[in-house]
Amino acid sequence: MRVFIFRISNFFKQNLQLIHHHQYNPNPNFSSIREFSQSTSIPKKQQRIRDHGYDNYMEIEKKTRKVLKFQNLILSEPNQSIPISRLETQAHRIGFTRHEAIAFILKFLHVFEIFEHPVQRILFCRLTRKAILQIEQERLALADQVERAVTRLRKMIMMSNGLRLRLEHVRIARSALGLPDDFEYSVVLRYPEFFRLVDAKETRNKYIELVEFDPKLAKCAIEDARERVYRERGSEAEDIRFSFLIDFPPGFKISKYFRIAMWKWQRLPYWSPYEDVLGYDLRSIEAQKRMEKRAVATIHELLSLTVEKKITLERIAHFRMAMNLPKKLKEFLLQHQGIFYVSTRGNHGKLHTVFLREAYSKGELVEPNDLYLARRKLVELVLLSPRKARVDRELIGYRRSKLDDEMGQVTRAYVEDACEDFKGGDRVEQGVDEEDGLSSDIGSDVDSANEDDDFDDCVSNEKEIS
Numbered sequence: 001m002r003v004f005i006f007r008i009s010n011f012f013k014q015n016l017q018l019i020h021h022h023q024y025n026p027n028p029n030f031s032s033i034r035e036f037s038q039s040t041s042i043p044k045k046q047q048r049i050r051d052h053g054y055d056n057y058m059e060i061e062k063k064t065r066k067v068l069k070f071q072n073l074i075l076s077e078p079n080q081s082i083p084i085s086r087l088e089t090q091a092h093r094i095g096f097t098r099h100e101a102i103a104f105i106l107k108f109l110h111v112f113e114i115f116e117h118p119v120q121r122i123l124f125c126r127l128t129r130k131a132i133l134q135i136e137q138e139r140l141a142l143a144d145q146v147e148r149a150v151t152r153l154r155k156m157i158m159m160s161n162g163l164r165l166r167l168e169h170v171r172i173a174r175s176a177l178g179l180p181d182d183f184e185y186s187v188v189l190r191y192p193e194f195f196r197l198v199d200a201k202e203t204r205n206k207y208i209e210l211v212e213f214d215p216k217l218a219k220c221a222i223e224d225a226r227e228r229v230y231r232e233r234g235s236e237a238e239d240i241r242f243s244f245l246i247d248f249p250p251g252f253k254i255s256k257y258f259r260i261a262m263w264k265w266q267r268l269p270y271w272s273p274y275e276d277v278l279g280y281d282l283r284s285i286e287a288q289k290r291m292e293k294r295a296v297a298t299i300h301e302l303l304s305l306t307v308e309k310k311i312t313l314e315r316i317a318h319f320r321m322a323m324n325l326p327k328k329l330k331e332f333l334l335q336h337q338g339i340f341y342v343s344t345r346g347n348h349g350k351l352h353t354v355f356l357r358e359a360y361s362k363g364e365l366v367e368p369n370d371l372y373l374a375r376r377k378l379v380e381l382v383l384l385s386p387r388k389a390r391v392d393r394e395l396i397g398y399r400r401s402k403l404d405d406e407m408g409q410v411t412r413a414y415v416e417d418a419c420e421d422f423k424g425g426d427r428v429e430q431g432v433d434e435e436d437g438l439s440s441d442i443g444s445d446v447d448s449a450n451e452d453d454d455f456d457d458c459v460s461n462e463k464e465i466s
Contacts, residue, residue, distance in 0.1 A: 058346035
């Protein structure tokens, strides 16, 4: 009897504890889902899944950046050729030792050629005919798309607060946007009906202001993609009004709750990147969710405006305040790995390159442009085997006079703009990584000023993008 009473008392104690901790519902027909429910918001901390297609793309670009350094060094010479002895002594300025410089040149015989000077009887290095033609093709493509570059710059400023951006920030990102090196004069001052330069007295910085907001340009690239899907699917595409194109990298695990969160996020309304939100009340949770999705749309549009649909994360961080982007950009982008891909290859993890996933297919742009194709020509020369270059020189006679004529087509203005920092004698220490501040665009003009800017940006924005 005592044992029975003891068991009964223990049974009631256990049930009382169960009711106290789990909020037991006496109605057996109602199932409480509070304790079993999980958050349907997208997790903020996502593990980065590597996509080898984009990483291999950056590994090739790593070689291309180094080739560009040597190209600019050679083009800075009066006769566009440099003695091997001088090349060895100046190699430290571009992050190479004396022995590494010669070994590197011999790997890319389709770009560089070593010859004996007919008078001085010493070895010189110059660019090959194919490399010179590639430079000329890129220069012509850059000049032909000035009007499109003007439109890109106008749309970028339209996404900013107060319709203005810092001139220095645009200068750092000029290659990705397809702007010429002298864009301050050839674009900004040449089109006073669109832009004006303003000096800020409080900060002593120059700003590019937009003269007038053009509603015709206030249309995002993702909206065009939605219209194409709507025309294909008709009334069945009503659910894509606020959605983005999603393509997760191979090996990305999608749980049931993550799928539900993505389903809700895709249908969440948001404000356009071209819409002014300074006057809105952003204190509510709904407004904050809309602003987060608006930030995704802003970065999506910024990548769509670039020539190669990619740009370094450090350059995006320059526009963070002007475009209302979150502080921790890297963590924010990793939440949306189906839209963007962040690669750390090709620069030892010090810079991060952001790709727009929907713009690429099998390592190539889906919709290439002339400037992109011209830059890819250099990549093709870099990837060619040096053995094939030796065979070609044995079978085909190389006429130096014809090369001189083609070299003359490369104007001195272009050469001086591309290589002005090599003439200034700014020293780059050997301990600094050779890729830290380089432009992430294949075939773009690289100067040491950009290297310093990007290296400082990498250090100063480390907390913001981590």
